[in-house]
Amino acid sequence: MNLNISLIGAPTDIGAGSRGASMGPEALRVANIVTVLEGLGLNVQDRGNLTGPHNPWLPPVDGYRHLQEVAQWNQSVHDAVYAELAQKRLPILLGGDHCLGLGSISAVARHCRATGQKLRVLWLDAHADFNTAALTPSGNIHGMPVACLCGYGPDVLTHIGGQVPAIEAKWVRQIGIRSVDEGEKRLVHSAGLEVFDMRYIDEMGMRAAMELALALVDANTHLHVSFDVDFLDPDIAPGVGTTVRGGPTYREAQLCMEMIADTGRLASLDVMELNPAFDVRNKTAEVAVDLIESLFGKSTLMRKTR
Structure with a gap:
């Protein structure tokens, strides 16, 4: 794993349906994300926060809320993440709402095209985020980034990163899904997205889900x-x-993170949708940082990587 880490704050809730995710990067810093990662022997550089348009909090236009503002934020994220990857550093994007995954992953995909690496995306989420303007009831673009990455969406979003589609659905594994809109279900199915929903995890266990999600990840895979x-x-x-x-x-989430860490292939990370406005004494940020620590190799005992 790359020991050189760059934190990039993206303080916006531009794609969300409620305000407050813009405070997420600072909450993660308050929860000592820098100190925790340095404690694992990592070289951490906090690049500060990106800037972009403010949230105008307007209703949807043609099925999208804040389309141009979302595009600007995602272009900034793309450029920042790509720059860190080009310097052979491991970028951690501190969100911000999950629409920003579009900018981050399009940058990772561009980097993989340039370096000849395979890409595997693990999407840990309650939602599939595979909506389109025709399907979403809200127009909130944080419900659309995976669809946009796979080429379903407006040009101003799908062309970020320079190739359409930015990724193929078969490169994605979604884990923990339990809320998918009716029309979105059909699109997920037709696109061939691989989803380990909560029913699968209930029946088969997190271990089985993660073994399948990480199958065929090898030394030439950017995870x-x-x-x-x-x-x-x-x-x-x-x-x-x-x-x-x-x-x-908590334990299922820890196992998920530990099994990712065991691969030794983690190369970029988004931490999204943390909303301190709904939190209790920064509890959620502290849990998130605890899980990130496991993602970067904290374990009870010394373990061999694959």
Whole structure:
């Protein structure tokens, strides 16, 4: 794993349905993300926060809320993430709402095209985020980034990163899903997205889900994790704008992160949708940082990597 880490704050809730995710990067810093990662022997550089348009809080236009502002924020994220990857550093994007995964992952995909690496995206989330303007009832673009990455969406979003589609659906593994809109279900199915929903995890266990999600990850694979904090059950992570009951427990989430760490292939990370406005004494940020620590190799015992 790359020991040189760059933190990039993206303080915006431009794509969300509630305000507050713009405070997420600072909450993660308050929860000592820098100190925790340095404690694992990592070289951490905090690049500060990106800037972009303010949230005008307007209704949808032609099925999209804040389309141009979302595009500007995602272009900034793309450029920042790509620059860190070009310097052979491991970027951690501190969100911000999950629409920003579009900019981050399009940059990772561009980097993989340039370096000849395979890409595997693990999308840890309560939601599939595979909506389109025709399907979404809200127009909130944080419900659309995976669809946009796969080429379903407006040109101003799908062309970020320079290739359409930025990724293929078969490169994505979604884990923890438990809230998918009716029309979105059909699109997920037709696109061939591989989803390990909570029913699968209930029946087969997190271990089986992660073994399949990480299958064929090898030394030439760039592993990107897009961690939406609402992936977690709201009992342990109340500080999100879109809570969905019945998510992974603390131990299930720890196992998920530890199995990713065991691959040694993690190369970029998003931490998204943390909303301090809904949190209790920064509890959710602290849980998120604890899980990120496991993602970067904290374990009870010394373990061999694959």
